[in-house]
Amino acid sequence: xxxxxxxxxxxxxxxxxxxxxxxxxxxxxxxxxxxxxxxxxxxxxxxxxxxxxxxxxxxxxxxxxxxxxxxxxxxxxxxxxxxxxxxxxxxxxxxxxxxxxxxxxxxxxxxxxxxxxxxxxxxxxxxxxxxxxxxxxxxxxxxxxxxxxxxxxxxxxxxxxxxxxxxxxxxxxxxxxxxxxxxxxxxxxxxxxxxxxxxxx
Numbered sequence: 351x352x353x354x355x356x357x358x359x360x361x362x363x364x365x366x367x368x369x370x371x372x373x374x375x376x377x378x379x380x381x382x383x384x385x386x387x388x389x390x391x392x393x394x395x396x397x398x399x400x401x402x403x404x405x406x407x408x409x410x411x412x413x414x415x416x417x418x419x420x421x422x423x424x425x426x427x428x429x430x431x432x433x434x435x436x437x438x439x440x441x442x443x444x445x446x447x448x449x450x451x452x453x454x455x456x457x458x459x460x461x462x463x464x465x466x467x468x469x470x471x472x473x474x475x476x477x478x479x480x481x482x483x484x485x486x487x488x489x490x491x492x493x494x495x496x497x498x499x500x501x502x503x504x505x506x507x508x509x510x511x512x513x514x515x516x517x518x519x520x521x522x523x524x525x526x527x528x529x530x531x532x533x534x535x536x537x538x539x540x541x542x543x544x545x546x547x548x549x550x551x
Contacts, residue, residue: 361399363389368396369410373447376454377407408466411455414448415473421445424480428543431484435539438504439532449508485546496546503535503542 353361367389371380382403386393400406422437442449455464464470474497475490482493507514514522514531521527 360391360395363391364396364399364406365410365413367391368406369413369447372407372410372454373450377404377458380407404465407451407455408464411448411451412466412469414451417445418448424477426480426484428484428486428547431481432536432540432543435500435504436532436536438500439507439535442505442508443528446508449505452505453509485543487546492546492549496542499542500539503539507531507535 364385368380368385370388371385375381380403382393382396385406386396396403396406400409418438418441422434422441425431425434474494478490478494478497481497482488482490485493485496487493487496518527518531522531
């Protein structure tokens with residue numbers, strides 16, 4: 351049965367409040383009481399809609415991934431992929447919540463399975479397949495290695511902002527500093543792509 355407009359509105363309020371709570375405090379630090387208070391929704395609705403706090407976190411993360419996919423669609427050509435590196439960097443600079451949520455998830459679960467493990471595997475397999483098509487690489491494992499390398503390049507400065515600031519010094523937060531870092535990320539991403547394309551040929 352489809353959710354009523356009121357039920358969907360309530361669910362969205364809970365997801366927005368949970369997004370803010372989890373981004374700030376992580377899965378361990380977040381409190382269901384505070385999420386209910388932030389949303390203006392009775393705490394019991396959280397359990398009715400999501401079951402538990404971990405399932406709510408998974409729903410928040412899925413929503414954040416959907417936002418990324420909407421704003422920065424995965425390209426299907428090599429030229430598109432080269433542009434994509436900078437676009438993902440720009441996305442994380444303006445919308446830093448996804449990388450924060452992933453960092454909190456990693457700290458919480460470490461090497462243990464996450465609640466939506468299979469769904470996430472399918473998501474990344476789809477991205478690797480698209481990347482394989484874009485680069486003409488007929489090797490899913492090789493495409494997956496390229497994918498994780500590009501993700502790391504584009505997201506790492508936002509996962510550990512203190513490392514970026516301390517490493518790059520006083521100009522790190524200037525527009526010129528950001529432009530130089532973006533150009534470096536894109537150049538190294540293109541080198542990874544060149545290597546993958548060369549290896550495939």
